[in-house]
Amino acid sequence: MSTPPVVEVSNLRKSYSGRTVVDDISFTVAEGEIFGILGPNGAGKTTTVECVEGLRVPDGGRVRVAGLDPVADHAAVTRILGSQLQESELQAKLTVREALELYAAFYPDPADWRQLAERLGLTARLNTRFGVLSGGQKQRLFIALALIGSPRVVVLDELTTGLDPRARRDTWEVVEEIRARGVTVLLVTHFMAEAQRLCDRIAVIDQGRITALDTPSGLIARSAGSTVISFTPSAPLDDEQLAALPALVSIEHKDDRITLAGSDETVNAVISLLVRNHITAHQLRVTDATLDDAFLDLTGANR
Numbered sequence: 596m597s598t599p600p601v602v603e604v605s606n607l608r609k610s611y612s613g614r615t616v617v618d619d620i621s622f623t624v625a626e627g628e629i630f631g632i633l634g635p636n637g638a639g640k641t642t643t644v645e646c647v648e649g650l651r652v653p654d655g656g657r658v659r660v661a662g663l664d665p666v667a668d669h670a671a672v673t674r675i676l677g678s679q680l681q682e683s684e685l686q687a688k689l690t691v692r693e694a695l696e697l698y699a700a701f702y703p704d705p706a707d708w709r710q711l712a713e714r715l716g717l718t719a720r721l722n723t724r725f726g727v728l729s730g731g732q733k734q735r736l737f738i739a740l741a742l743i744g745s746p747r748v749v750v751l752d753e754l755t756t757g758l759d760p761r762a763r764r765d766t767w768e769v770v771e772e773i774r775a776r777g778v779t780v781l782l783v784t785h786f787m788a789e790a791q792r793l794c795d796r797i798a799v800i801d802q803g804r805i806t807a808l809d810t811p812s813g814l815i816a817r818s819a820g821s822t823v824i825s826f827t828p829s830a831p832l833d834d835e836q837l838a839a840l841p842a843l844v845s846i847e848h849k850d851d852r853i854t855l856a857g858s859d860e861t862v863n864a865v866i867s868l869l870v871r872n873h874i875t876a877h878q879l880r881v882t883d884a885t886l887d888d889a890f891l892d893l894t895g896a897n898r
């Protein structure tokens with residue numbers, strides 16, 4: 596028996612001063628899933644998740660979190676859904692311990708904050724004031740505070756922005772641990788590597804609309820030119836023959852080097868073409884497109 600989705604968004608619309616920034620967005624998130632919302636600046640990602648959190652009132656459409664309306668049933672939804680705070684929401688003088696105790700007091704049945712601090716590597720920082728924590732330590736504290744009410748769903752928005760690569764990786768591990776405990780994660784991100792590593796499915800949003808919704812590998816596969824082939828031929832190749840290759844998306848010449856974007860079919864055909872013409876391919880490289888390429892294809896970023 597399939598369980599109902601934890602988060603349901605149908606035909607969501609939101610405008611600011613007559614300008615539509617979320618335009619007919621629909622998606623569902625299953626229990627235990629890490630669902631990514633990816634898109635360029637100003638695409639409407641934060642507005643969408645703020646509607647899920649009940650922090651913004653939609654102009655149209657329907658949002659449900661565990662069957663509840665985040666605006667009408669706000670108090671009930673805050674007990675189910677944990678949100679990541681913004682930096683401005685914590686006083687610089689508050690210590691890590693005080694912040695954890697304060698937020699634990701908001702919930703009738705909070706998680707054990709000492710255990711959370713331990714798991715997030717904050718035990719040695721309990722007496723440190725928030726204002727002097729490093730960026731990575733602040734993010735860990737925000738994650739701890741988002742989890743303190745033992746939520747079923749946690750919303751993490753731009754979780755690793757500004758972190759160094761090490762701190763980013765540590766934070767990803769924490770998110771994977773959260774999911775391993777069955778918590779559903781709604782993750783807003785700009786970082787392809789983050790989306791690729793963590794998300795089960797990703798909605799790509801551009802100008803307020805979903806342009807694609809798929810698994811990371813599904814998004815990559817649907818990107819035009821999912822395989823890139825480059826080589827330096829031992830003799831000139833006729834452009835017409837190259838242009839006739841199956842599934843070819845683009846041809847690029849740079850000095851003697853040729854770069855083709857296509858599919859696996861293109862790779863096989865180009866090899867046959869070279870063999871037929873007794874041409875050797877020097878420094879032949881075949882690479883798969885990345886989520887970066889798919890992102891550029893699926894958003895206005897390359898138009």
Ligand SMILES: Nc1ncnc2c1ncn2[C@@H]1O[C@H](COP(=O)(O)OP(=O)(O)OP(=O)(O)O)[C@@H](O)[C@H]1O
Pocket residue numbers: 611612616634635636637638639640641642643
């Ligand atoms: N309170 C507001 N009043 C007016 N316009 C707003 C408001 N909040 C957001 N916007 C505008 O709505 C659009 C979408 O913003 P939103 O923050 O949802 O995008 P985003 O995808 O999260 O962007 P970013 O990646 O830059 O954070 C932007 O053009 C933004 O300027």
